[in-house]
Amino acid sequence: xxxxxxxxxxxxxxxxxxxxxxxxxxxxxxxxxxxxxxxxxxxxxxxxxxxxxxxxxxxxxxxxxxxxxxxxxxxxxxxxxxxxxxxxxxxxxxxxxxxxxxxxxxxxxxxxxxxxxxxxxxxxxxxxxxxxxxxxxxxxxxxxxxxxxxxxxxxxxxxxxxxxxxxxxxxxxxxxxxxxxxxxxxxxxxxxxxxxxxxxxxxxxxxxxxxxxxxxxxxxxxxxxxxxxxxxxxxxxxxxxxxxxxxxxxxxxxxxxxxxxxxxxxxxxxxxxxxxxxxxxxxxxxxx
DNA sequence: AAGACGTGGGC
DNA sequence: TGCCCAAGTCT
Numbered sequence: 001x002x003x004x005x006x007x008x009x010x011x012x013x014x015x016x017x018x019x020x021x022x023x024x025x026x027x028x029x030x031x032x033x034x035x036x037x038x039x040x041x042x043x044x045x046x047x048x049x050x051x052x053x054x055x056x057x058x059x060x061x062x063x064x065x066x067x068x069x070x071x072x073x074x075x076x077x078x079x080x081x082x083x084x085x086x087x088x089x090x091x092x093x094x095x096x097x098x099x100x101x102x103x104x105x106x107x108x109x110x111x112x113x114x115x116x117x118x119x120x121x122x123x124x125x126x127x128x129x130x131x132x133x134x135x136x137x138x139x140x141x142x143x144x145x146x147x148x149x150x151x152x153x154x155x156x157x158x159x160x161x162x163x164x165x166x167x168x169x170x171x172x173x174x175x176x177x178x179x180x181x182x183x184x185x186x187x188x189x190x191x192x193x194x195x196x197x198x199x200x201x202x203x204x205x206x207x208x209x210x211x212x213x214x215x216x217x218x219x220x221x222x223x224x225x226x227x228x229x230x231x232x233x234x235x236x237x238x239x240x241x242x243x244x245x246x247x248x249x250x251x252x253x254x255x256x257x258x259x260x261x262x263x264x265x266x267x268x269x270x271x272x273x274x275x276x277x278x279x280x281x282x283x284x285x286x287x288x
Numbered sequence: 289a290a291g292a293c294g295t296g297g298g299c
Numbered sequence: 300t301g302c303c304c305a306a307g308t309c310t
Contacts, residue, residue, distance in 0.1 A: 040295095041296095042296085044297095045296075077295060077296085079294035082294095083293095155289095221291080224291075224292075226295085229292095229293095230293090231295095234293080235294055235295075238294090274293095
C-alpha cells in the first residue's frame with residue numbers, strides 16, 4: 001500500500017475549510033464542546049450554536065455552575081439532547097477532577113461522561129497535538145475505499161484504529177494533519193453518495209477506483225423510522241419544556257393532543273428516566 | 289452487540 | 300413522500 005500521508009497533507013493545506021475549532025488558540029474547551037455538538041449533527045448546523053455556547057460559558061466551570069436545564073435549553077434543536085446533559089456532567093467532572101482544565105490524556109478523556117473513542121482522541125489530537133489515530137465515519141469511509149477497495153465501510157470496529165494508525169506519520173504535527181485531512185476528505189470529496197473522485201488527491205492510488213468502483217454493499221445499520229416513533233414523541237415533549245416561559249408545565253398539558261396517549265406517557269417516562277425531565281406535584285420541567 | 293437516541297436537509 | 304445521511308455514545 002502506497003503512503004497516503006503526503007498527498008493528504010498537501011491537499012489539506014490547500015483545501016481545508018476555515019472552521020472555528022481549527023483557528024489557532026481556539027482552546028481545548030471549545031474543541032470539546034464542538035466535538036459533542038458534532039456527534040451526528042452536521043457542521044453547518046453546529047457553528048452558530050457553538051459560538052453562542054462558548055460566549056455564555058467560556059470555561060467548564062461556567063457551565064458546571066448552572067443547572068442541567070440551562071444546558072438542555074441552550075442546546076436548542078441540535079438533536080440528541082442527552083448530549084447536552086452529558087456535556088454538562090463532563091463540565092462538572094472537569095471542574096472537580098481536573099482543575100477546570102480539559103484533560104489531554106485519552107484515558108482521562110474517555111472517563112468523562114459522553115466521551116467515547118472518537119471524541120477522546122479528537123480532543124487529544126486536535127486540542128493538544130498528541131499522536132493518536134482519530135476515526136470517525138468519514139475516516140472509515142475513506143479507508144474502506146482507498147485501502148480496502150470497498151464502496152462503504154463495514155460495521156465500526158476497534159480494528160479501524162489500527163488501520164488509521166498505520167497511515168499516520170511519526171511526527172505528531174503531521175499525524176494530526178493526516179487525521180484532520182482524512183475527515184475533511186470524507187466530508188467534502190469522498191462522500192457517502194456521489195463522491196467527487198475527480199477532485200480527490202488519492203484517486204491515483206485508490207483501491208476502490210482501481211477495482212472499477214464496484215458497489216460492495218452497505219455495512220451500515222438502517223436507521224429506524226422517525227415518523228410516528230417514540231423518539232419523535234420525546235422530541236415534542238422536550239420542545240415544549242425548552243420553550244416554556246414558566247420553567248414548569250402541567251403534566252397533563254404536555255403534548256396533550258398527541259395521537260397515541262400511551263406513546264405520550266412512554267415518552268415522558270423515558271425522558272424522566274434519562275434525567276432529561278423531572279416531575280413533581282403534577283408538573284413537568286427540565287432537570288435542576 | 290444490536291438498537292435507541294433528534295433534527296433538518298438533500299434528492 | 301419517503302429514505303438516506305450527518306465529526307457517536309451508551310446500554
